[in-house]
Amino acid sequence: MTARVRWHARWVVPVATPPIADGTVITEGEHIVWIGERRQAPLGGRDEDLGDAILTPGLVNAHTHLDLTVLRGFLSDLPFFDWVRTLTRAIATLDDGDLLASASLGIAEGLLGGVTTFADTAPNTAAFDAMRALRVRGVCYREVFGPDSKDASKHLATLADQVAAMRRQETELVRVGVSPHAPYSVSDALYAAVAEFARRERLPVAVHIAEGADESRLVAQGDGDFAGFLQGRGIATPARGSEPLEVIERAGLLQRDTLLIHAVRVSAPAIVRIANAGCGVAHCPASNAKLGHGIAPLLALLRAGVQVGLGTDSMASNDRMDLLEEARLAVLAQRAASGGHDAVSAQQAFRLATLGAAEALGLDEAIGSLEVGKQADIAAFALPQGPRENVYDALIFGPRPRTLQAVVAGRERMRNGIVHDFDLANAARVEDAARRLQRWRESQTKV
Numbered sequence: 001m002t003a004r005v006r007w008h009a010r011w012v013v014p015v016a017t018p019p020i021a022d023g024t025v026i027t028e029g030e031h032i033v034w035i036g037e038r039r040q041a042p043l044g045g046r047d048e049d050l051g052d053a054i055l056t057p058g059l060v061n062a063h064t065h066l067d068l069t070v071l072r073g074f075l076s077d078l079p080f081f082d083w084v085r086t087l088t089r090a091i092a093t094l095d096d097g098d099l100l101a102s103a104s105l106g107i108a109e110g111l112l113g114g115v116t117t118f119a120d121t122a123p124n125t126a127a128f129d130a131m132r133a134l135r136v137r138g139v140c141y142r143e144v145f146g147p148d149s150k151d152a153s154k155h156l157a158t159l160a161d162q163v164a165a166m167r168r169q170e171t172e173l174v175r176v177g178v179s180p181h182a183p184y185s186v187s188d189a190l191y192a193a194v195a196e197f198a199r200r201e202r203l204p205v206a207v208h209i210a211e212g213a214d215e216s217r218l219v220a221q222g223d224g225d226f227a228g229f230l231q232g233r234g235i236a237t238p239a240r241g242s243e244p245l246e247v248i249e250r251a252g253l254l255q256r257d258t259l260l261i262h263a264v265r266v267s268a269p270a271i272v273r274i275a276n277a278g279c280g281v282a283h284c285p286a287s288n289a290k291l292g293h294g295i296a297p298l299l300a301l302l303r304a305g306v307q308v309g310l311g312t313d314s315m316a317s318n319d320r321m322d323l324l325e326e327a328r329l330a331v332l333a334q335r336a337a338s339g340g341h342d343a344v345s346a347q348q349a350f351r352l353a354t355l356g357a358a359e360a361l362g363l364d365e366a367i368g369s370l371e372v373g374k375q376a377d378i379a380a381f382a383l384p385q386g387p388r389e390n391v392y393d394a395l396i397f398g399p400r401p402r403t404l405q406a407v408v409a410g411r412e413r414m415r416n417g418i419v420h421d422f423d424l425a426n427a428a429r430v431e432d433a434a435r436r437l438q439r440w441r442e443s444q445t446k447v
């Protein structure tokens, strides 16, 4: 007999159906078995009375790089090319233990904000190992880089080995995918090889695409900072299309199992093709704003029927692992840019942080909403002070609500600020690694 729990709260927000005042969700083991008004809830099992709280699906972070949590604040105000170059060199000075601690801290911060699912891209297994240890849900897209087409088959062979090793350790909660990084770091030949590999192995794909002006310039004109860098390494930079999306489209990556990260600079015709292909989009408004990349056309993507989820991106470009704040920013940025007072609603924004992200990741049959039969991935927030007629307004526009609990597959992972299985030594190690990075930077500027 699996444990049966009756979760009661002032509000239950199932997302796929209207909010329920004085609601109850009943879970049995890892599944949701009942949802409705408390006065109608069947008896039996343990009662978890959350009181003046909002019970929601666990939040789904559609894009992050957990291993980079240690870089918070380290790269502020750099132009994107310098940001990428410094990040790459800085992270190379850290060891596996540092990266594991960094990823663990990132997950802990996510749980403290109600995030229960993480879609992570990384060239290492730090996030993959940390997710399994902390028993959260996730997709780990193994990153591959290689701007020189001559090296494509070599990079693919390495990727195939890395993915095979990870797949042997896949769990019900943590799955593996692949991520050819971005047009300025991946050749057309490597994109095509990864696309073919992913199809053959039935792996989901994530690509950083159409993020900043430098990338668009490299693709459309073959010049700019990235082009100069590549040419310096003997790599030709011919124009590859009128906009970045064409590069992955030609490689066969515009398809259902591909997650497009950012999609800031996409034309109206490209948005139609994204919608027709059934690709998901990870919208990262804070990262895009902080790096000066602009505001992604969220309204146009949603109107076209694209499945969009919210992502925090890494702490190197955000610096907060806070999906509710991401949702708030998504609304505010679209309203500011469009001049429409109701351009994106609080309800729509909350959907982007839950069911929308689950759809974008292809996980919506299991998570993203509170529905009978789905996984018991749950977040509980203290009801913030303020207007309470509309619970979505309270979640998105109200004061940042304190997270009371985070539950993954029926298992409590965080309660009242305590993250289960999280060793506080991780936080100390990240502090230490951050100090070493600071010294490394000082040594760099001396020469």
Ligand SMILES: [Zn+2]
Residues within 6 Å of the ligand: 063, 064, 065, 208, 261, 313, 314
């Ligand atoms: Zn990213």
